[in-house]
Amino acid sequence: MNIKQQTLLATVILFIGISAFSQSKDIAIKTFLDHLTPDDFSGTVLVAHNDKITEKRAYGLASIEHEIKNSVNTKFNIASIAKMFTAVAILQLYEQGMLKLNIPIGEYLPDYPNKLVRDSVTIHQLLSHTSGLNNFYVADEDKMRNLEYKKVSDFVPLFVHDTLLSLPGTKYNYSASGFVILGLIIEKISGKNYYEYIKVAILKPTEMFNTSELEVDSTVSNKASGYTSMFGENKVLKKNDYYLTKASPGGFYYSTITDLFNFSKALGNNELIKKETTELMFKPKIKGYNTYIGYGGKKGASIVTDFFKELIANKK
Missing domain, CATH: 3.40.710.10 (DD-peptidase/beta-lactamase superfamily)
Incomplete structure (x- = not known):
């Protein structure tokens, strides 16, 4: 397991929306997920097409020290997705x-x-x-x-x-x-x-009932711990609680793959903001992290996408 994989261990939710879906792609995705192991990735995966969920999978441990497995309902710190x-x-x-x-x-x-x-x-x-x-x-x-x-x-x-x-x-x-x-x-x-405001105007209308701004020291069922080996020279895997705070408008809410799917679906269907405003939100504004971004930024999503591109390439 390389350092990037350790860094992502039990902290990453991957949401995949497939815009051009076919039976062959369906089979390819299922085959890839069937061969994905906790040594490759620890977290949860959701695949959707046309607002319909086609795959929900969980891999690895939500808590290494307590040997608690991830489930499709595990709550992860979603960092800058927030x-x-x-x-x-x-x-x-x-x-x-x-x-x-x-x-x-x-x-x-x-x-x-x-x-x-x-x-x-x-x-x-x-x-x-x-x-x-x-x-x-x-x-x-x-x-x-x-x-x-x-x-x-x-x-x-x-x-x-x-x-x-x-x-x-x-x-x-x-x-x-x-x-x-x-x-x-x-x-x-x-x-x-x-x-x-976020609860009333965004979370409730989209039925994101498992998304919240948890306190750092809160005890919550189905919550994943985060781990990293990025900091320090000995590369020992450590919990990243020291880095976390209560969520701010800049990030660190907790959520699940189903909640994030609900948010994505509502945004795509113009249920939160009008079509023209949604288009304004996603219209490229400036180049950052090798991609053009709209309002909100794509740093976290780019890291996850790059990780899975590398993982897929290594499995071919």
């Missing part, structure tokens, strides 16, 4: 005429402490990772106090006075910090707590 929730929430408010995408955020957050950001960064730039703001989960990791974040505003001191990586609108820089600011805007405009 940015999609924030992007959809912003675009819902945009549809309602409650915000504009291309004016400085100071219009909505007049008291935001960083004047440069307040006066020059737009919602469009936050959504497209072109604001110049950093990714506080990485850049400010040494400041993190895992159990101290209860509200969206609790995350702001981690990055609010950090120097911008580039001038707003000039360059792609993947940014969880920008999505925290989007969360503040959602709260300001909607008058609701961010987590409550």
